[in-house]
Amino acid sequence: MKPLQNMNNVEKGKLLATLFPEQLKGILNSLTEAYNFxxxxxxxxxxxxxxxxxxxxxxxxxxxxxxDIIKRHSRALTKSSTLFADQLFDGYHAIFTIDCIVKQAASLPSLPENKRYGLAIQLLFNHYTAMP
Known part of the structure; x- marks a missing residue:
């Protein structure tokens, strides 16, 4: 595996999906909710x-x-870390996706499994800041 500082957004997204598959539905829900808002x-x-x-x-x-990506690939995004990363963390989509994930992780209840997830988000995407 590459050092973290040498990973691109797609690689970080795949690592996130691989480490926390139980969070993928929540991530997709947060992305959809942000669009709806x-x-x-x-x-x-x-x-x-x-x-x-x-x-x-x-x-x-x-x-x-x-x-639109979530509508087209809904279930497949939770089954394939590669598809999840390729579709949501490539190009400019990564800016929106990462912003939503940072906000989603910060809003989770303070449970041990959520703390680990939140720390992983900080580790992977710390250099990004939330949008207004």
């Missing part, structure tokens, strides 16, 4: 969006594409 609150979010680097349109497009 953007859709339901589009007007308000668009008017208050404060990130000039990643525009609301860009963010919404990534969310919509990820939601």
């Amino acid at each position: 953007l859709t339901e609150n589009e007007e308000a979010l668009r008017s208050t969006w404060g990130n000039d680097l990643l525009t609301f349109d860009f963010w919404y497009r990534q969310a919509a594409e990820v939601a």
